Amino acid sequence: EAGVAQSPRYKIIEKRQSVAFWCNPISGHATLYWYQQILGQGPKLLIQFQNNGVVDDSQLPKDRFSAERLKGVDSTLKIQPAKLEDSAVYLCASSLRLAGPKETQYFGPGTRLLVL
Amino acid sequence: KQEVTQIPAALSVPEGENLVLNCSFTDSAIYNLQWFRQDPGKGLTSLLLIQSSQREQTSGRLNASLDKSSGRSTLYIAASQPGDSATYLCAVLISSGSARQLTFGSGTQLTVLP
Numbered sequence: 001e002a003g004v005a006q007s008p009r010y011k012i013i014e015k016r017q018s019v020a021f022w023c024n025p026i027s028g029h030a031t032l033y034w035y036q037q038i039l040g041q042g043p044k045l046l047i048q049f050q051n052n053g054v055v056d057d058s059q060l061p062k063d064r065f066s067a068e069r070l071k072g073v074d075s076t077l078k079i080q081p082a083k084l085e086d087s088a089v090y091l092c093a094s095s096l097r098l099a100g101p102k103e104t105q106y107f108g109p110g111t112r113l114l115v116l
Numbered sequence: 117k118q119e120v121t122q123i124p125a126a127l128s129v130p131e132g133e134n135l136v137l138n139c140s141f142t143d144s145a146i147y148n149l150q151w152f153r154q155d156p157g158k159g160l161t162s163l164l165l166i167q168s169s170q171r172e173q174t175s176g177r178l179n180a181s182l183d184k185s186s187g188r189s190t191l192y193i194a195a196s197q198p199g200d201s202a203t204y205l206c207a208v209l210i211s212s213g214s215a216r217q218l219t220f221g222s223g224t225q226l227t228v229l230p
Contacts, residue, residue: 040222042222099209100147100216101167101168101169104150105162110158112157
């Protein structure tokens with residue numbers, strides 16, 4: 001079974017530029033998550049999709065971050081304009097259904113973003 | 117607001133030692149607690165999942181316990197090996213409005229010396 005795919009793996013941009021990340025979840029997984037992991041910290045959930053609808057985006061900085069999941073499969077996360085504090089690893093995860101007591105999430109390798 | 121704390125932040129042990137990693141959380145209203153492993157430059161891999169009604173789970177040399185009333189979990193690694201070197205993250209699944217989300221600790225960076 002193929003895992004969660006993400007691209008690019010690394011990205012370096014200057015502040016105020018825009019950047020986009022792509023995620024392809026495990027086939028058949030209805031739920032997709034985007035996390036931000038700052039160096040030395042645990043991942044923090046940014047947004048959660050169930051099929052192509054947003055379930056939770058309460059921690060997404062909506063003035064600069066946006067995400068979409070067209071057709072309930074692939075997803076893109078965009079930052080525009082980027083700030084220095086956006087430097088982090090952006091992790092995508094998926095699960096078969098909405099998180100339940102027995103459900104775990106499967107994580108991709110992440111995209112490491114450096115904003116100069 | 118749920119907070120998850122992991123102690124110690126870093127740990128270095130010689131190969132073959134048994135070790136314990138600690139995790140604490142502030143709100144006992146959780147659906148489950150999970151332990152993940154993160155290798156440098158890679159994503160997270162789920163090691164053990166303990167449902168809120170359970171007390172422990174075992175997988176090979178790993179054993180995780182959960183005491184929901186006291187807000188604590190431990191991950192026990194027996195006979196540690198250099199290949200166990202990684203960052204170990206604890207996370208609890210909680211309600212967030214109509215959704216459910218994982219709240220993570222900052223992790224324990226483990227180094228097992230040959």
